[in-house]
Amino acid sequence: MLTLIRIELYKIFRRPRTYIAFAAITALITVIQVGLSIDGEAYADFVMQTIKQSFDFEGKLLNGYLVCYILLQLLLVHVPLLIALIAADMISGEANLGTLRLLLTKPISRTRFTLAKFAAAAVYTFLLLVWIAFLSLVVSVWIFGTDDLFIVKSSYAVQLAEDDVLWRYAGAFGYALLSMLTVTALGFFFSHFASNSIGPIVATMSVIVFFTILSTMGIPIFQKIQPYLFTTHMVNWKEFFDQQVDADNIAISGSLQNPEKIARSAMILILHIAGFLAASVWVFRKKDVLT
Amino acid sequence: MRIHLTFLILLTTAVVSQAQDMMPLLRKVRARIDKVNDYVAEGKMKTDVVFIKAPLGKVKVYFKKPNRFRLKKDGGISVLPKGGVSVNMSGIVNPNDVTALDAGETTLSGSKVRIVKLLPISDESEIVLSTLYIDEEKLLVRKAVTTTRENGTFEVTMAYGQYAEYALPDKVVFSFNTREYKIPKGITLEFEDGEKATGNDKLKNKKGRVELTYERYTINQGLSDSVFK
Amino acid sequence: MSIINVNGLTKQFGSIAAVNNLSFSVEKGSVCGFLGQNGAGKSTTIRMLLTLIRPTSGSIEIFGHNLLTHRSEILKNIGAVIEKPDVYPYLSAYDNLKLFARLSGMKPTAARLKDILELVGLADRARDKVKIYSQGMKQRLGLAIALVHDPEIIILDEPTNGLDPQGIADIRNLIVRLSRDLKKTVLVSSHLLSEIEQMATHVLIIDKGRKLVDGPSASLFDPSKTIVELETLDPSFTRQQILNSPYGGNLMDDRDSSLVLQINRNEIPGLSRHLVTHGVDLVRLQPRHSLEDYFLQITNQNTDADTYTD
Numbered sequence: 001m002l003t004l005i006r007i008e009l010y011k012i013f014r015r016p017r018t019y020i021a022f023a024a025i026t027a028l029i030t031v032i033q034v035g036l037s038i039d040g041e042a043y044a045d046f047v048m049q050t051i052k053q054s055f056d057f058e059g060k061l062l063n064g065y066l067v068c069y070i071l072l073q074l075l076l077v078h079v080p081l082l083i084a085l086i087a088a089d090m091i092s093g094e095a096n097l098g099t100l101r102l103l104l105t106k107p108i109s110r111t112r113f114t115l116a117k118f119a120a121a122a123v124y125t126f127l128l129l130v131w132i133a134f135l136s137l138v139v140s141v142w143i144f145g146t147d148d149l150f151i152v153k154s155s156y157a158v159q160l161a162e163d164d165v166l167w168r169y170a171g172a173f174g175y176a177l178l179s180m181l182t183v184t185a186l187g188f189f190f191s192h193f194a195s196n197s198i199g200p201i202v203a204t205m206s207v208i209v210f211f212t213i214l215s216t217m218g219i220p221i222f223q224k225i226q227p228y229l230f231t232t233h234m235v236n237w238k239e240f241f242d243q244q245v246d247a248d249n250i251a252i253s254g255s256l257q258n259p260e261k262i263a264r265s266a267m268i269l270i271l272h273i274a275g276f277l278a279a280s281v282w283v284f285r286k287k288d289v290l291t
Numbered sequence: 292m293r294i295h296l297t298f299l300i301l302l303t304t305a306v307v308s309q310a311q312d313m314m315p316l317l318r319k320v321r322a323r324i325d326k327v328n329d330y331v332a333e334g335k336m337k338t339d340v341v342f343i344k345a346p347l348g349k350v351k352v353y354f355k356k357p358n359r360f361r362l363k364k365d366g367g368i369s370v371l372p373k374g375g376v377s378v379n380m381s382g383i384v385n386p387n388d389v390t391a392l393d394a395g396e397t398t399l400s401g402s403k404v405r406i407v408k409l410l411p412i413s414d415e416s417e418i419v420l421s422t423l424y425i426d427e428e429k430l431l432v433r434k435a436v437t438t439t440r441e442n443g444t445f446e447v448t449m450a451y452g453q454y455a456e457y458a459l460p461d462k463v464v465f466s467f468n469t470r471e472y473k474i475p476k477g478i479t480l481e482f483e484d485g486e487k488a489t490g491n492d493k494l495k496n497k498k499g500r501v502e503l504t505y506e507r508y509t510i511n512q513g514l515s516d517s518v519f520k
Numbered sequence: 521m522s523i524i525n526v527n528g529l530t531k532q533f534g535s536i537a538a539v540n541n542l543s544f545s546v547e548k549g550s551v552c553g554f555l556g557q558n559g560a561g562k563s564t565t566i567r568m569l570l571t572l573i574r575p576t577s578g579s580i581e582i583f584g585h586n587l588l589t590h591r592s593e594i595l596k597n598i599g600a601v602i603e604k605p606d607v608y609p610y611l612s613a614y615d616n617l618k619l620f621a622r623l624s625g626m627k628p629t630a631a632r633l634k635d636i637l638e639l640v641g642l643a644d645r646a647r648d649k650v651k652i653y654s655q656g657m658k659q660r661l662g663l664a665i666a667l668v669h670d671p672e673i674i675i676l677d678e679p680t681n682g683l684d685p686q687g688i689a690d691i692r693n694l695i696v697r698l699s700r701d702l703k704k705t706v707l708v709s710s711h712l713l714s715e716i717e718q719m720a721t722h723v724l725i726i727d728k729g730r731k732l733v734d735g736p737s738a739s740l741f742d743p744s745k746t747i748v749e750l751e752t753l754d755p756s757f758t759r760q761q762i763l764n765s766p767y768g769g770n771l772m773d774d775r776d777s778s779l780v781l782q783i784n785r786n787e788i789p790g791l792s793r794h795l796v797t798h799g800v801d802l803v804r805l806q807p808r809h810s811l812e813d814y815f816l817q818i819t820n821q822n823t824d825a826d827t828y829t830d
Contacts, residue, residue, distance in 0.1 A: 007619055015610050051343075054469055059368030098606025102665065105570040105602070106623040107595040148346075148367040156342035162367055164346070242344075249339040251346040289572040 001112060008120030012086065018124070021082035022131055028078075029071055029135040036067055037143060047152055057150075064141030065149040065165050069241065071136035076176055076237070080183040080208045082128065087121045087187030088200035091284070095195035095291045104289055114284045118188050118277055125184045126177060133173050151241055158242055164253045172237040175262065178269045179234035183208060185276035192283045195291045230272045233265035313391035313407050316427060321384050323430050323458045329355040329514040330459065334505035336362075338370050340469055341499070345370060350503065353518045358382045361519050372467045372499060373442045380432055380458065383421050388412055394422070399433050402426050417441065431458055443468055454508050465501045523548040523673060523705050524569070529578035531564050531729075538564040540729035541578070546707055546722070551699045553720030553737070554709035555815065561729040562709045563603065566677050569707075570600055582673070596625055599671035601679055605662020609651035613642055613661050616650060617668055624669035633668070640664045640694070656687040663694065674698060676708040680715060688715065695719050713815045717741065725815060732780065733772045733811070740782070740811050747772070747814040748788060750779040751804035752795075761798045767791050780814070 012018050036043060040062040045052065048061070094100035104110065149160040160168065186207060190200035211231035214222050226232045242257035256262065336350040349365035358381055362371065394406040404424040411418055417440050424434035431451055438444045445467045449460035522545035531539040539561040546552045556562045567573040569580060571591055580587040582594045607616040614633060621628035637643045640660040650658065659679065666674055676695070680688040696719050698704040710716050716723065716737075723740050725733040733740065752758040758779060762771055770781040783791060785807070792805055808814040 003622060007622060010619070011608065014608075014615075054373055056371045056373050057368060058362070058371070059364060061368060097608065098604055099608060101567070101570075101572055101602050102600075102606065102620065103623065104572055105595060105598065105600050106620070107592040107625055108623065109592065150368050150370070156344065159338075159343065159345040159368060159370065161346045245344050248337065249341070249344075250337055251344045253346055286574070288574060289567065 001116060004108065004112060004116035005119045005123070008116055009123055012120055012124055017089075018086060021085060021128055024082060025075070025079075025128070025132055026135060028075065029132070029139070032071055032074065033067065033140060033143060036062065036070070040067075040144075051152060051157060060145060060147040061150055062144060063147040063149075064137070064144040065146055065160075065162075065169075066151075067140040067144050068137045068169065069149065069151060071140065072132075072172065072176070072237070075132060075136070076179070076235070077212070079128065079132070079180060081205055083125055083180055083183045084187040084201045084204040084208075086124050087184040088191045088204045089197035090117045090121050090188050091191040092194045092197045092200050093191070095289075096197060098291060100291060101289050110285045110287075111281050114281045115277075118185070118280065121184050121188055122181055125180045129173060129177050129180060133169075137169055149241070153242075159251065160241065160243065161251075161253055164243075167254075168240040171240040171262075175237040175240065175266060178266055178273070179237065182230055182234060182269050182272045182276075185273045185280075189276040189280045189283075192280055192287065230269060233268050236262060236265040239265075313393050313405075314386060316405070316425060316430075317384060317386045317389075317391050317407065317409075320380075320425060320430050320432060320458070321386050324380055324384060327354070327356075327457045327459065328511050329353075330457075330511070331509045331514065332459070332505045333507045334503055336364070336369065337500075337502040337504075339500040339502065340370075342469075343370060352503070352505070353514060354379065354381070355514045355516070355519065356381070359516075359519045363518075372445070372465060372469075372501060380435070383409065383418065383423070383435055383437060384432065388416070389421075397424070399424050402433065403428075404433055429455065431455060454505075454510075457508070457510055459505075459508055459510070461505055463503045463505075465503075467499050467501075469499045521548050522546060523583060524707070525581040526565075526569075527579045527581075529565065529568060529580065530576045531561075531568060531573060532576045537729050539568070539575075539726075542726065542729065542731055543578075544724050544731060544734050546705060548705055549699065549703055550721040551695060551706045551708065551719055552722045552724060553716030554707055555711070555713055555716055555723060555725040556709075556727055557711050560711075560727050562711075562726065563677060564729075565726070566600075566602065566675055566707070566709060569675060570598065570602070571595065572602075596669070597672045598675060599624075599666030599669065599673070600675040600677070601659075601662040601666050602675075602677045603681070605658050605665070607650050607658070607661060607665065610649060612647050612649055613637065613653070613657075613664075614646040616661065617664055620665045621668045624671075626669045628668060636664045636668045639667070641690070655682045656684065659683060659687065659691070663691070667698075671704075673705045673707065676706065678709055678711070680710070692719050713812050717812070723811075733782075735772075744784060745782050746785045746788070747808040747811060748781045748783055748791070749804070749806045749808065749814075750781070750795075750802070751806075752779070753801040753803060755779060758795065758800045761795060761800055765791075765794050765798075767794065 044062045044066075048057075091100065094103060103113070146162055146165075148162050149165050151158045151160070183204065187200060187204040190203045191197070194200050208231060211229045215226055215229050215232040215235075239256065239258050239262045244252045244255040244257055246252055330353075332352040332354075334350055334352070336348045338345040338348075346367075348367055348369060350369065351363045351365060353359075353361040353363070358379070360379055362369065389409040389411050392408040392410070394408050396403060396405050398404065403426075405427050407423045407425055409418075409421040409423065419438045419440055421438075422436040423432050425431070426433050429451075431449070433449060435447045436444065437447070445465055448464045448466075450462040451459075452461035454461065524546035526545065527543050529539055529542040530537060542561070542565060554562055554566070564573060568575050569582070569587070571587065583590075583597065585594060587594055608619070611619070614637070617633050617636065618628055621633070634643060634646075637646050640663050642657060642660050642664065645653075645657065650661065653661070659682070663676075663679070666676070679691050679695075683691065692715070695706055695708060699706055699719075699721075708716065708720070720737050723733065723735065723737045724731065739745070750758065759771070762768055762779070762781070767781060767783065767787070770783045772780045772782050781791070788805070788807060792802065795802055
């Protein structure tokens, strides 16, 4: 199994397409960081305008932690495209190349083959997130320094003490990994149904975009179905950046406002991943390879 | 606000005879305040605004005559009501610039206090109206309600302890009205809809408070202007 | 001893039977030429032998074991090139070969990989990326991949497709060597009889998913024998009559719709007399020159047939 995964990873990382994602993310993050370092105060003022009408701020609002948060908000909506590029290609790409039929005449069970392929796609997703974490957190902190993380939400604001932030990022990245693995699993599932990778990539993106729109629209009829859409749960990494307050309205350091919500959403994502993967195995075991 | 003021002025005219009596009291209070040329105070700050979840912070407060004030958080970001916290007695209790009116007596947490209303003489003054609750016996301002031109009304309550001699409080509570807080989701990039958990009822109470609890004052040790930059 | 045993193999794609009740066996050490026009079901059959396609019914036994229950052990000992020899274009021949060798469950040494590349004549281009390879080079690489793990059975699906005459000759020589020197069993499919004729020890011809002819090429290509096609009003009755006669062993075709026998030319009158006396209403009795003649005839007859598998 390990050999299989290694071979799959070898294939992923020997092809140029893989590095598009890494290059795109590097470019995007760098551009945003440069923009914020030149004109970040104006951006912070813009986001904070309502609250700044009533309040004076002191300290480094625009610090590395906030930059990382801004980056994640922007990026994690678009990273699924980059993941789909690889995940939705895992099987369909081999079918397209014609290598699938050769692979499947090898003495490897289809279940193991599917699992190894998914594992390799998951490792790719993981590495992509590690790269995002490195650029958006480590590099941002290096450029912008650290301070409290002050986050403006649409109906309230949260101030997280400087020493109460890092573990939240660890949690958020962990959660983001689950979200992105859901995309990986979805793309992977679709990749069984075509012999070119465009179809599954477009299908994966369409589902994500469609569901995200339904998840975002505040129309009552959509709100009823939102709990059943995995995209609704994908953005809950943000829950790591909300804390509880005590009776005196003082934030409790190290607390989460909705730990149950995180756990529940994480569970739902895990179930989706397992579901897509099980469906992939099932479909693939029955598949006649005609390409 | 305008109607309110007009009403106050009418009231003022009615009690003008008594008003003159308040100036000596005010001067005495001012004399006490004037004993302090500068100070540095260390303490804790608690921001209590329903829609801000903030941790307890350590602060340092700097003051220098005539009216320079600076609050610095010891690391971290401080969120303060605009112009509010810098409201200090030195700026309010200014016998030369105001007209003082007696508005009767009342009891504040057990002590008898006199209510004094201060109207600035100058039209340009940032402060429109102040109401002071003065402990006549100890010559301390226990509470002040100040209406400013730009930033609304603040209520400041003070509790005194070992620094009462200098008219420096151990604990100051600023209360203020906050505007309604709502930011379009497009700006915050919040796409989820999961924020109702906080409870909308709680958010309707728009009174904010900042509580400063001082542990230590360093008084009249000289203070460089650079800290106010 | 038969090393591959196929029994009643059927594959339905919807309502179409790509392979229909096909039974045959391949002898150990033989070179079995698998003939049929495009769309006859060759590819589907080969894919079923390699577990790429699940049979609708029927059984496949290889090395005496059921293919579906002993898949891994069996596939370890099979090397295959199926249609185009597609490999990873962004890897070199060497890397491709190494990758597939490892997937076959072996730990290839550099020497082994070099030997195999030498064998197929790619040694000096081994480090080039496959995307700049010609069709012939890819075909050789495909063969190298099929051979690298030293399998007992080698299955080649149209291995000469797209090759120039020299390439075709090279492949043919290689197959002969594999069988003669290395004692491998080779199943090689083609739609050209001429290509198979020179190297196959056995021939299996199918059409529309059914077996037409099956046997050692020595006898099938025997010039003293003639292929005879019969057309009668009641084919299944006719078939029964032939099976009950001394000519039963000459029946090549197991389709009901048409009847084909391989028979000595001077036996034909006896056959026709036998049929008539046993009540068969004979419409047509047509002798063909040779197997090739016959094969060409069915190939031409069916050029407009459906091509859903190839």
